[in-house]
Amino acid sequence: MLLVKTSVKPSKIHGLGLFADEKIPKGTVVWEFDPKFDLVFSEKEVGKMSEIEQNLIHKFAYFSKRLRKYVYCADGTRFMNHSNTPNTDSVNFSNKQENCDVANKDIEAGEEITVNYRDIDAYDEKSKEPYLNG
Amino acid sequence: MLLVKTIVKQSPIHGLGLFANQNISKGDMIWKFSDGLDLEISPVEFSNLSSYEKGMINFYGFHSKKTGNYHLSFDDVRFVNHSPEGNITIDKSIDDIEYPLVAKRDISKGEEITQNYYEFDESHSL
Numbered sequence: 001m002l003l004v005k006t007s008v009k010p011s012k013i014h015g016l017g018l019f020a021d022e023k024i025p026k027g028t029v030v031w032e033f034d035p036k037f038d039l040v041f042s043e044k045e046v047g048k049m050s051e052i053e054q055n056l057i058h059k060f061a062y063f064s065k066r067l068r069k070y071v072y073c074a075d076g077t078r079f080m081n082h083s084n085t086p087n088t089d090s091v092n093f094s095n096k097q098e099n100c101d102v103a104n105k106d107i108e109a110g111e112e113i114t115v116n117y118r119d120i121d122a123y124d125e126k127s128k129e130p131y132l133n134g
Numbered sequence: 135m136l137l138v139k140t141i142v143k144q145s146p147i148h149g150l151g152l153f154a155n156q157n158i159s160k161g162d163m164i165w166k167f168s169d170g171l172d173l174e175i176s177p178v179e180f181s182n183l184s185s186y187e188k189g190m191i192n193f194y195g196f197h198s199k200k201t202g203n204y205h206l207s208f209d210d211v212r213f214v215n216h217s218p219e220g221n222i223t224i225d226k227s228i229d230d231i232e233y234p235l236v237a238k239r240d241i242s243k244g245e246e247i248t249q250n251y252y253e254f255d256e257s258h259s260l
Contacts, residue, residue, distance in 0.1 A: 001187070003186075007149075008150060009144075009150070010143070010144060016142055016150070034187075036173075036175075036183070036187070037173070037187070037190075037206075039170075039171065039208065045170075049171075050135075052135055052136070052137065053135060053168060053171060056135075056171075056208070056209055072171075072208065074173060074206055074208050075190055075194075
């Protein structure tokens, strides 16, 4: 669940992206797991879904390294694009059940919010997809 | 859950909109409720949400005339813009948690998909 003001807009990186609608100071928690809006599915549960649903999970969810399950963010988070030089990092706070996403520098209003998929997604970590290296 | 190929793009109506990425025939089912993925939130649960969470549901979801619950779709159907004419509509002949959506007329690939919000959203009442 996003904790900062954002909007979803066309991105220069890929398709749609998530953009800051306010200045976000370095160290701000941008996203925190909220079971009301961040849907969690085991691999077995995803396997039982329809093809369309599975495609959406594979496109928009991440496979959490910590939860060992798919997390599908029902808010704009699912549009966050990958960057090798992201402006947010996945941070493990021991008192939270899932890693939070934290601004690693000041992010200006209008700037796209990015994360390194390899840091959050167990399957992307070792993926050879070209866009993850670009 | 959307059952047809679509794409989200900037819309001449408002912000982003949902566009057909295939030709759709009159009567085709566009969307149906997806249990476990589409969120149904009771009025009591809604009242306990933060103002931020309520804002998101009011922007991307709707207050269902059918169920009295608040609904948030997990996929891109949330980008459908309002139009008084609307080229899709609810199909009350098929009962489900939320009524399915069908094409009111043929929709060409590239055309924006629109719906009249007044037919399903309690907060859009005449």
